[in-house]
Amino acid sequence: MPRIVRPTAYGTPEVLAVTSVPVPRAAADGVVVRVRAAGVNPVDWKLYSGAFHSVDDNLKDAAGITHAMPSIGLECAGVVTEVGAEVTGVDMGDEVIVHPVTAAYADYVTAPVTSVFRKPAGLGWAEAGALMLAGTTAVHALEAAGVGTEDTVLVHGGSGGVGLMGVQLAVARGATVIATAAERNHPLLRDLGATPVVYGPGLADRVRGAAPRGVTAAVDFAGTDEALDVSLELVADRQRIASIAGSPRREEAGIKLLGYGPGQDAGTEVRAIARHALVERAGSGELRVLVAATYPLAEAAQAHRAGLAGHAPGKLVLTP
Ligand SMILES: NC(=O)c1ccc[n+]([C@@H]2O[C@H](COP(=O)([O-])OP(=O)(O)OC[C@H]3O[C@@H](n4cnc5c(N)ncnc54)[C@H](OP(=O)(O)O)[C@@H]3O)[C@@H](O)[C@H]2O)c1
Structure with missing residues (x-):
């Protein structure tokens, strides 16, 4: 069964648990992606730390927060395994970068096609999965x-x-x-x-x-x-x-x-527009994505502990 990592309560990385879930199905305007790399970001542990309790309710979905427990993992890269009925320009087997997305700490994610970008062939999985949020x-x-x-x-x-x-x-x-x-x-x-x-x-x-x-x-x-x-x-x-x-x-x-709190600029448009150029620059090698360490999906809590403790420069990445 496919796995997903979710917080089971608010707290420290110990609350993260791996559970089995069915393979998700694509919405008509979306895709399913088999995740090969999911970028780890401080927002991931902040989401279940309780640090965002004061975030405006209306913005919670944009930050990947739900009213129950938050989903974590806002970016990834992987291989398309299902394409929704209304989707054009993306095919099964395509290697893609996906952002924004929620719940990317998983073997499979669903995403709207607007979040999907073709992964440049020369860009490694870890680098591709950690490019977009930062x-x-x-x-x-x-x-x-x-x-x-x-x-x-x-x-x-x-x-x-x-x-x-x-x-x-x-x-x-x-x-x-x-x-x-x-x-x-x-x-x-x-x-x-x-x-x-x-x-x-x-x-x-x-x-x-x-x-x-x-x-x-x-x-x-x-x-x-x-x-x-x-x-x-x-x-x-x-x-x-x-x-x-x-x-x-x-x-x-x-x-x-800049961010998702009250009175802050979420920059939704400028961030959305930036994605194409980031993929191009990373693909050409003009922009380096530095990866500090990779962890198996089941070791997400260890990745978060490393993130909280401070680590070598570069991104932490989960590789399901
Ligand atoms: N508002 C938004 O939209 C948004 C988006 C992304 C991230 N963020 C936030 O931005 C922050 C940085 O994110 P990140 O992904 O870059 O985190 P990160 O990879 O963990 O990097 C944090 C850096 O802070 C440096 N640092 C540690 N102590 C410091 C100090 N006393 N003074 C100056 N620098 C210090 C460290 O540098 P050394 O290793 O050289 O000590 C480290 O490289 C986090 O709080 C994150 O939640 C906000």
């Missing part, structure tokens, strides 16, 4: 902060899943990129075209040293008070600071808040 989030943040050729942009959390995308995409836009990360990740960030700086006390001065002409925009993928404070100190225009995570303190700062 990639679309990074594009949204760079758009929100208006990052372009003339800018020096400060990327907080540059070695994270979103950060590695943000760094590469900002460099591709022609911006000068200063990225915060633990020292062990600096060689990688230099390789991707950024100037790395260590986060922690004295960050603002280190950034000034790395960017003598100043910082014109900031994207916060770390969500720390320090990232907020340093962005406010160094970027003159608060509308050129975009944050995807962090404490309620951000709400009074007059910066751009």
Whole structure:
């Protein structure tokens, strides 16, 4: 029987359980995909941690949340095994990337055909399954902060899943990129075209040293008070600071808040539009999807523990 991983209660990764379910059937406008790789994202454990209890009820479905227990796994890649009656342009056996989707921690998923993109032949399964959520989030943040050729942009959390995308995409836009990360990740960030700086006390001065002409925009993928404070100190225009995570303190700062909470910009359109170009860039090798580790589906809880503890740069991926 096909398997699915679901939280059985709110809590820590111990609440995740593998259960057997029938193979799902495709809706008329959708497909069924045999999952080969499902990207692991912090939102997956936040969904069952209780952290999102305050999320606006109307937005819960968009974030993959139901009123009972949330489904987890918002992106994957795999092989099409059933095609709905009204679907054109996708065939059985096609290798595809699927996002957005819900319940991708599974052997099979159903998805509307609007979420399905052909996987470039040269892109590995793990990379394909982990491209989209981080990639679309990074594009949204760079758009929100208006990052372009003339800018020096400060990327907080540059070695994270979103950060590695943000760094590469900002460099591709022609911006000068200063990225915060633990020292062990600096060689990688230099390789991707950024100037790395260590986060922690004295960050603002280190950034000034790395960017003598100043910082014109900031994207916060770390969500720390320090990232907020340093962005406010160094970027003159608060509308050129975009944050995807962090404490309620951000709400009074007059910066751009991106996500699914009340008063935040979900960026539905910009993220949807970004998907085609992300697939193309990843397929051509212009955009690298770095994979830190892969786990069998049954070890999803272990993957979440690694995510919570901090890990090597790159994405964690489940390979059912
Ligand atoms: N709003 C949205 O739409 C949205 C979408 C995606 C993600 N998110 C949120 O964005 C955050 C990042 O996601 P992710 O997938 O990139 O997570 P991730 O892969 O776990 O990366 C987090 C990064 O934070 C860095 N970090 C740890 N402590 C730090 C500190 N004190 N200061 C600065 N950086 C620090 C780590 O860098 P080192 O390893 O170098 O220490 C790590 O690489 C999560 O909170 C996630 O829930 C929001």
